[in-house]
Amino acid sequence: xxxxxxxxxxxxxxxxxxxxxxxxxxxxxxxxxxxxxxxxxxxxxxxxxxxxxxxxxxxxxxxxxxxxxxxxxxxxxxxxxxxxxxxxxxxxxxxxxxxxxxxxxxxxxxxxxxxxxxxxxxxxxxxxxxxxxxxxxx
Amino acid sequence: xxxxxxxxxxxxxxxxxxxxxxxxxxxxxxxxxxxxxxxxxxxxxxxxxxxxxxxxxxxxxxxxxxxxxxxxxxxxxxxxxxxxxxxxxxxxxxxxxxxxxxxxxxxxxxxxxxxxxxxxxxxxxxxxxxxxxxxxxxxxxxxxxxxxxxxxxxxxxxxxxxxxxxxxxxxxxxxxxxxxxxxxxxxxxxxxxxxxxxxxxxxxxxxxxxxxxxxxxxxxxxxxxxxxxxxxxxxxxxxxxxxxxxxxxxxxxxxxxxxxxxxxxxxxxxxxxxxxxxxxxxxxxxxxxxxxxxxxxxxxxxxxxxxxxxxxxxxxxxxxxxxxxxxxxxxxxxxxxxxxxxxxxxxxxxxxxxxxxxxxxxxxxxxxxxxxxxxxxxxx
Numbered sequence: 001x002x003x004x005x006x007x008x009x010x011x012x013x014x015x016x017x018x019x020x021x022x023x024x025x026x027x028x029x030x031x032x033x034x035x036x037x038x039x040x041x042x043x044x045x046x047x048x049x050x051x052x053x054x055x056x057x058x059x060x061x062x063x064x065x066x067x068x069x070x071x072x073x074x075x076x077x078x079x080x081x082x083x084x085x086x087x088x089x090x091x092x093x094x095x096x097x098x099x100x101x102x103x104x105x106x107x108x109x110x111x112x113x114x115x116x117x118x119x120x121x122x123x124x125x126x127x128x129x130x131x132x133x134x135x136x137x138x
Numbered sequence: 139x140x141x142x143x144x145x146x147x148x149x150x151x152x153x154x155x156x157x158x159x160x161x162x163x164x165x166x167x168x169x170x171x172x173x174x175x176x177x178x179x180x181x182x183x184x185x186x187x188x189x190x191x192x193x194x195x196x197x198x199x200x201x202x203x204x205x206x207x208x209x210x211x212x213x214x215x216x217x218x219x220x221x222x223x224x225x226x227x228x229x230x231x232x233x234x235x236x237x238x239x240x241x242x243x244x245x246x247x248x249x250x251x252x253x254x255x256x257x258x259x260x261x262x263x264x265x266x267x268x269x270x271x272x273x274x275x276x277x278x279x280x281x282x283x284x285x286x287x288x289x290x291x292x293x294x295x296x297x298x299x300x301x302x303x304x305x306x307x308x309x310x311x312x313x314x315x316x317x318x319x320x321x322x323x324x325x326x327x328x329x330x331x332x333x334x335x336x337x338x339x340x341x342x343x344x345x346x347x348x349x350x351x352x353x354x355x356x357x358x359x360x361x362x363x364x365x366x367x368x369x370x371x372x373x374x375x376x377x378x379x380x381x382x383x384x385x386x387x388x389x390x391x392x393x394x395x396x397x398x399x400x401x402x403x404x405x406x407x408x409x410x411x412x413x414x415x416x417x418x419x420x421x422x423x424x425x426x427x428x429x430x431x432x433x434x435x436x437x438x439x440x441x442x443x444x445x446x447x448x449x450x451x452x453x454x455x456x457x458x459x460x461x462x463x464x465x466x467x468x469x470x471x472x473x474x475x476x477x478x479x480x481x482x483x484x485x486x487x488x489x490x491x492x493x494x495x496x497x498x499x500x501x502x503x504x505x506x507x508x509x510x511x512x513x514x515x516x517x518x
Binding site: 016017018019020021025026027028029031032033034035036037038039041042043044046047049055056057058060061064065066067068069070071072078082085086090091092093095096097099100102103104106107109110111 | 145146147161162163164185188189190191192193194195210212213226227228229230234235236237238239243244245246247248249250251254260261263264265266276277279280305306309310314315334336337338339340410413439440441442458460463465466467469470474479
């Protein structure tokens, strides 16, 4: 070992280097172990969540997995693109390209929606000011 | 509740969202106490992960206090402090029962690539992440691990992802004692891979990056030699020279899809012609000695990359990779933290309240102010 290597290892406590050298100290060896539940408390049987509107699953699955998220259901044009993407197998490049395109459309939809909301609020404000001005003038 | 919300590439905002609720009998709801920003969150932020929807909340490294549990949850009670693996796993399917919880087939309806993951796009199930005040935790009897009463959240926070990921990276390198190891990437995962390489008995560990402060941090924190690849003419040749002209026995790739080092690959990768920038994988394949092991823990997206597989085949390499099966490492690594072999908390350089999350992301992404790891404190 060179001086540099020796120096590099100096600050480490002795028990650190090689503490997990024996294979039985390595939780991931072998990577695929004999079959048993992942944790002693893992549920043997579990209910499936109820299906909701606007969810997606890959083309190979007949239905949703037992557990899923309902955070951002499909909507608008981006939702349409995503629905088409999920009807295509994920081994096809088209699947991923459509999803990436839908992401950009989603951002655009969000920005346009925000703009419309701001414009509507501004118009409503302007109308309110006009009405108030006329009312007080009378 | 307040939660970080994605508004498009490089745009984040903390907004009000409805509180999560119990949607399945084995769910739990956590009040988040700490949530870290992971290097892989930056791929989401930069719009590189397919099906990242506007309004989603990131965050797959978090600790929390149990606020409520579903009727079938036996392992947790209200008030328990827990650390949660980033994989959402059922615990009993074909893969989980073989220890491969990262490949669980019951939690991700959208893709066969991986299990469900908190806050990591709809490609991994579309679950909301932990960079929020509250989070829903499915299969609460399987993933979460209680935090020992005498330990703080920050001491165990990284058991949720980066520490087990770094350890699994070193373990997949099949270090048997005395091997030479090169780690590409001095980010948090790379740092833990270096520490783990020593634990597994490496004889020499050398780190590669291009950010000087991170190289210095690696020298101090992990006791490794370190080289800036931008300061040597050809990093592959330089590394081979360091190991008797043959190259190291093991190379761990802890960089992922936004690697520096090749303008050509960056142009193709960031222009979506290939899924990310595979420079670090190619350097790993070219650097390692013939018959050596390459362990890949950097994140890449589907569907393809220009990877130098011909060189790997001709050199007789073993390539190993996976998302980390976090649950099976937690107890073992907790022991190392308790016994002082790993100072996991020692990599935290910045702490922010949840409101400052966009600022934290900017700092972490731009590698400013010596930033190695940012932690958010939603309750602050």
